[in-house]
Amino acid sequence: MSLDFKPGAFSDFFRDETFRESFTYRNSPDAIRRFPFPFDRDEYMYSVNMEPHVPGRKGSVFEKTFDVDEHYVSEMIDRAKVLADDPLRCQSLPHMTLAGWDTLELIMEAKARDYPQWFSLTKEGDRWHWINRPLGIDHTFTFLDESTLPYGPFEYIMRQTQGDWTLQDERDGTLWLDAGVATSQADWSADFDIGMNFHEWHAPVPLAHDLGVFDRALKFLLKLQHGSPVRRFNWTMTVNPLLDTSPENYPKWGPTKTTLTQENLGRKQHLRVELQSLYRLPRSNAIAFDIRCYLGSFEQIVTVPKWGRRLHRIVRDLHPDLATYKGFIRNRPAMAEWLSKYDDGAPTSPGWWPED
Amino acid sequence: MSGGAKLPVRVAEVVEVNELIKRFRFVSRDGSDLPAFSGGAHVVVEMDDHGTRRLNPYSLMSDPEDRSAYEISVRRDDQGRGGSLFLHRHVKPGMEFVLSHPMNLFPLDNRARKHLMIAGGIGITPFLAQIAQLSHFSGKFELHYSARSKPLGAYMDRLSSAHPGKVHCYFDNQSQQINLKTLLATQPIGTHLYVCGPKGMINWVLSTAESMGWPKLALHHEEFLAPGTGKPFEVQLAVSGKTITVGTAQSLLEAMEAAGVDAPYLCRGGACGQCETNVHKCDGTILHRDHWLTPEEHAEGCKIMPCVSRFEGKTLVIER
Known part of the structure; x- marks a missing residue:
């Protein structure tokens, strides 16, 4: 058994595109309308902005537990390339294997339920039959028996799942990042963070500590219950539709920040949105953290007039420490200048939906 | 929630x-x-x-x-x-x-090289599930289980026959007691200790282990408190704008729920912290019965756990 993809040809839905070199990634017009624009008002500051992760508006990225969109197949091919170059991007400490099985079950059951046209899971006792049609996978394996999979359960399912994930073990009154995969990350490293506890891996974040955000967030998460997942947004800025903005590869992508001009900015500068969701896992009592990345170029974002106005105000007025931490302080004036053409000063309606 | x-x-x-x-x-x-x-x-x-x-x-x-x-x-x-x-x-x-x-609230530490379990009476129940779970992965464990008498030793026969050599039973009416010091002195490095049973047993096991130098992070216990009974008392709920009376056999949390107040909870046994509530005014004595708040917080009287704690005195106003 191997996990070589045999994508059954990119269909009308799944786009054949790249997140590197040629950068052919684009959102279709439909995908722009459903883009998870993360700002529900014209200003931004950190908060524990958690809400229940329940099915949301039809057609939105909240409709299903795990959003499988037009970029799925190409993202998985990109992940396989990153892992081939650097296997340490996916790690699981020995005591996290059970949490890996929990994660595999969570994803397989949800996708088979929500996307029966693409995914199928049938069980005969411990023998599970999994079909992933977009990636051309048809496997039978024994649940909880690692020897029947080509990778450990965590890496196996992560190679078929959009988003970076971490698995947190709960012990000693805190959470420990004891497994993770990061190939579409906003400049953090699973290899660097593995084994750290909640306050350790959040240590570099500015301002939020003084606001008490992390103490409150940890207290909240320790009470997270199975069956009641939660979600929040985070966001940053990325030049080019590059998924793998890793610290390991900073020398390759960092300098691209110096290439922006007023002429190319709309095409190259991307708003990078993370739809983060958290799940208490049943067998391991661990917490799974899904950081799903969506990229939208400025020129595509401003096709929604409300978003163009609001993004301009957010970028222009953001606290300088946050612009620095998010890595765009040097380009902020250029970004604000470009966006100002799409802000006529009209008021914006509350909430993030495009049409309201 | x-x-x-x-x-x-x-x-x-x-x-x-x-x-x-x-x-x-x-x-x-x-x-x-x-x-x-x-x-x-x-x-x-x-x-x-x-x-x-x-x-x-x-x-x-x-x-x-x-x-x-x-x-x-x-x-x-x-x-x-x-x-x-x-x-x-x-x-x-x-x-x-x-x-x-x-x-x-009583999970196994999956990093443990060995799980040493000490159960008293009905405290056996979480261990039954833990042993079943460990058995799926060939996890190493050893159980020491005390009951008042042989007939009251629930599931002893089932455990002993399924896990020969790993289950050790003790009966109070035969004056048998776990030789705790020897047991704790002979465990391999990386062992985690779990105890569930009556309060006295938990205190005995934990204090013995700590005095013998066991790391605190390797000691785990579960003690569920029943809310307990007490004298009726009156409480003002500042946010809801209600005044309620807590009955003798009722907890403060239950009285709030009966008055239609949707208060948060998870364990309802004084352990998880979910129902923690700020005290606005207290003219009297809060009878703290939880093991969530620290002794300092109990002394300050600024917080109360409505699932188990009660009040005696003139006025209690809480933020709910």
Whole structure:
């Protein structure tokens, strides 16, 4: 058994595109309308902005537990390339294997339920039959028996799942990042963070500590219950539709920040949105953290007039420490200048939906 | 999020285990699988006891991989507030209940090289599920289990025959006691210790282990408090704008719920911290019965855990 993809040809839905070199990634017009624009008002500051992760508006990225969109197949091919170059991007400490099985079950059951046209899971006792049609996978394996999979359960399912994930073990009154995969990350490293506890891996974040955000967030998460997942947004800025903005590869992508001009900015500068969701896992009592990345170029974002106005105000007025931490302080004036053409000063309606 | 998502179930079986203990088996009402869970987890069982709403936590004892049913074992407490008596006297197969999703305040540390378990009486129940879970992965464990007498040693025979050499039983009426110091002195490095049973036993095991130099992070215990009874008292709820009276056999949390106030909770046993509530004004004495707040917080009197704690005095105003 191997996990070589045999994508059954990119269909009308799944786009054949790249997140590197040629950068052919684009959102279709439909995908722009459903883009998870993360700002529900014209200003931004950190908060524990958690809400229940329940099915949301039809057609939105909240409709299903795990959003499988037009970029799925190409993202998985990109992940396989990153892992081939650097296997340490996916790690699981020995005591996290059970949490890996929990994660595999969570994803397989949800996708088979929500996307029966693409995914199928049938069980005969411990023998599970999994079909992933977009990636051309048809496997039978024994649940909880690692020897029947080509990778450990965590890496196996992560190679078929959009988003970076971490698995947190709960012990000693805190959470420990004891497994993770990061190939579409906003400049953090699973290899660097593995084994750290909640306050350790959040240590570099500015301002939020003084606001008490992390103490409150940890207290909240320790009470997270199975069956009641939660979600929040985070966001940053990325030049080019590059998924793998890793610290390991900073020398390759960092300098691209110096290439922006007023002429190319709309095409190259991307708003990078993370739809983060958290799940208490049943067998391991661990917490799974899904950081799903969506990229939208400025020129595509401003096709929604409300978003163009609001993004301009957010970028222009953001606290300088946050612009620095998010890595765009040097380009902020250029970004604000470009966006100002799409802000006529009209008021914006509350909430993030495009049409309201 | 008072209680979170719920599981609608039906009683499939009631078994008298011995003169004090009954076992209840719950299946989902629509026949679907229940969620798997982690050994040591409990569920909150919602009961309608002839008009009185009771929500009591019980450890799950069945195999966490058996998704066809959940089992709990309940010891009858003739002096308690009535939850166990209701279950023992009135609950029959076919009756419908609502359970919380499982939650775990007594999890195994999966890094442990060996799990050393010490159980007293009905404290055996979380270990039954943990042992079943460990057995799926050939996890190393050793159980020392005390009961008042042989007939009251629930599940001893089942455990001993399934895990020969790993289960050690002790009976109070034969004056048998765990040789704790020797046991703790002879464990391999990387062993984690778990204890569940009466308060006195928990204190004895933990203090002995600490005095012998065991690292605190390797010591785990579970002690569920029943809310306990007491004198009635009056409480003002500042946010809801209500004044309620807490009855003798009622907890403050239950009295709030009965008054239609949706207060947060998870364990209802003074352990998880979910129902922690700020005290606005206290003219009297808060009878703290939880083990969530620190001794300093108990002394300050600025917070109260409504699931187990009570009040005596003139005025209590809380933020709820």
